[in-house]
Amino acid sequence: MKWLVRLGVVALLLVAAYWFEVLDGGVPSTSTYKTDIAGWRQLVAGDSGQLPTEVRIEFIGRDTMPFIAVQGGGENKDFARTRASFQLDGAAGSVVIDTAFNKEIAAKAQRVPFAFDEAAYARMISVMGVASVVAVTHEHMDHIGGVMSFPLPERLAERLVFTKQQFEGFASASKQQIPPAYAAMPHLDLTAPTRIAPGVVMIPAPGHTPGSALFYVRMADGHELLFIGDVAWAISNIRTPAMRPRFVEQFFMSGEDRAAVGDEVRALHDLSAADPALVIIPAHDEAYLRQLIAQGLLKEHFQIDGP
Numbered sequence: 001m002k003w004l005v006r007l008g009v010v011a012l013l014l015v016a017a018y019w020f021e022v023l024d025g026g027v028p029s030t031s032t033y034k035t036d037i038a039g040w041r042q043l044v045a046g047d048s049g050q051l052p053t054e055v056r057i058e059f060i061g062r063d064t065m066p067f068i069a070v071q072g073g074g075e076n077k078d079f080a081r082t083r084a085s086f087q088l089d090g091a092a093g094s095v096v097i098d099t100a101f102n103k104e105i106a107a108k109a110q111r112v113p114f115a116f117d118e119a120a121y122a123r124m125i126s127v128m129g130v131a132s133v134v135a136v137t138h139e140h141m142d143h144i145g146g147v148m149s150f151p152l153p154e155r156l157a158e159r160l161v162f163t164k165q166q167f168e169g170f171a172s173a174s175k176q177q178i179p180p181a182y183a184a185m186p187h188l189d190l191t192a193p194t195r196i197a198p199g200v201v202m203i204p205a206p207g208h209t210p211g212s213a214l215f216y217v218r219m220a221d222g223h224e225l226l227f228i229g230d231v232a233w234a235i236s237n238i239r240t241p242a243m244r245p246r247f248v249e250q251f252f253m254s255g256e257d258r259a260a261v262g263d264e265v266r267a268l269h270d271l272s273a274a275d276p277a278l279v280i281i282p283a284h285d286e287a288y289l290r291q292l293i294a295q296g297l298l299k300e301h302f303q304i305d306g307p
Contacts, residue, residue, distance in 0.1 A: 021250075025072020025242030031267040033205070033260075036193070037224075037275060040203070040216040043195045050198035051220040052090040056299045057289060058120040059084055060100035061142070063111040070233045072245040079234065082286035083110075083142045085124045086227065087302045088217060092198040093132030094305060097215055097227055098283060099124060099146025109142060120301070121146070127302045128156060133197045135161040137229025137283060138212040139170035153179035161202065163190040166211030173209075173255060205231060207260030208253075223297065225279045226271075231264045235288045238280055241269035 044051075061083035067074040070081075083106070088095040101109065106116045124146060128134050134156060136144045144166070150156045164187040171178060188194065190213060193203045203214040208230045215227040232238050243265055249256045272280055279297060282288070292298045 021247040022068060022245045023073045025074070025237075025240070025245060027241050027243055027262045027266040027269070029266075031263045031270065033263040033267040035267045035271040037216070037271065037278070040193055040201045041218065041224075043193060043201050044199050044216075044218045047198040047218070050090065050092040051218055052088040052092075052095070052199050053220045054089050054299055054303075055217070055219070055225065055297065056087040056089060056302050057084055057293070058087075058100075058124050058302055059117060059286065059289075059300070060120045060124065061106045061110055061114065061116050062286065063114040065111060067234075068245065069248050070244065071237055071240065071242045073242060074236075080286040081233065081284045082289065084283060084286075084289065085146065085302075086281075087127055087131075088197075088200065089303055089305065090198070090220065094127055094130070094303075095133045095135070095197045095200055096124070096128055096131045098136050098143045098229070099128065099134065099150075101142050101145025102149045105141055105145050105149075123302045123304070125150065126304050130305065131159060133159055133161055133200070135196060135202060135213075135215070136166065137215065137227060138209040139166040139173070140209060140230070141174070141176070143229065143283065144170065147182075148176055148179070154181040157181040157185040160185065161188055161196050163188045163202075163211055163213065165190060165204070165206065166209075166213075169210035205229075205264055207231065207257045207264055209255065223279065224275075224277065225281055225297075226268075227281045227283070228268060229283050231261060231268065232282050234285045235280065235282055237265060237282070238268050238272060241265050 059082050064078045065081055067077045067079040070079050083100040085100050086097040103116050167187045190204045193201050196202045199218040201216040205212045205214045217225040
């Protein structure tokens with residue numbers, strides 16, 4: 001009988017471990033992370049004549065991963081994971097948010113089989129060359145790769161918003177060489193929401209990485225958007241709400257602060273419930289991003305306005 005008891009104990013431990021590592025995506029019932037949308041609105045209240053008029057997207061890379069690795073307790077189905085870049089276009093020029101990565105990095109970073117759109121990457125690089133502002137949600141290579149691979153970093157540095165937290169996080173965690181122009185440029189110490197362009201507020205959200213940030217955008221037509229980078233990979237993470245499972249953080253994303261991310265997911269869920277017209281945009285959810293295109297909120301392919 002003792003072996004049956006031991007077997008039962010082992011089975012219970014395995015079930016508990018599976019729940020803890022794979023199924024549990026729970027977030028706290030309340031959050032200490034502040035989402036002050038009234039404050040963000042106030043920061044761009046004087047920008048009425050210069051607000052962005054359209055949001056464009058480039059799908060640069062793509063692979064698939066199991067949804068159970070995206071959301072704790074999620075279904076065992078494929079999740080189409082895109083590497084996208086966004087262009088806010090308007091009278092004040094273009095703002096580029098996130099810059100994906102080049103083909104060489106894509107081949108190393110993406111799951112096989114993967115897709116890489118060289119034409120989309122080329123359009124993004126061209127727009128980065130004439131944009132008023134270029135910024136990233138965080139310092140992982142699938143978001144900052146286009147910055148690091150830009151052919152003229154000294155020219156981009158004049159318009160790049162590179163925060164102190166992103167620079168330090170990238171320098172400590174990446175084996176990539178930082179171009180001297182980016183090391184020498186002023187780094188924004190992002191400790192509070194900061195207007196970086198007409199209609200655009202950059203908001204500190206450390207957790208996924210030390211330099212993670214959100215971008216609140218007020219559009220000329222009244223729409224409001226919130227780019228959340230990798231706080232969550234799928235919109236369902238926010239709607240449920242539920243986080244990534246622990247095994248993904250432990251084995252594939254060293255350095256993520258799970259408690260901080262859980263706070264942010266809860267805060268974004270509550271913000272969305274309180275302000276359902278706010279369009280929350282996670283960086284990697286291709287199916288959802290294509291829904292936004294179908295609704296007319298995003299347009300595919302960047303527009304090159306000129307030098």
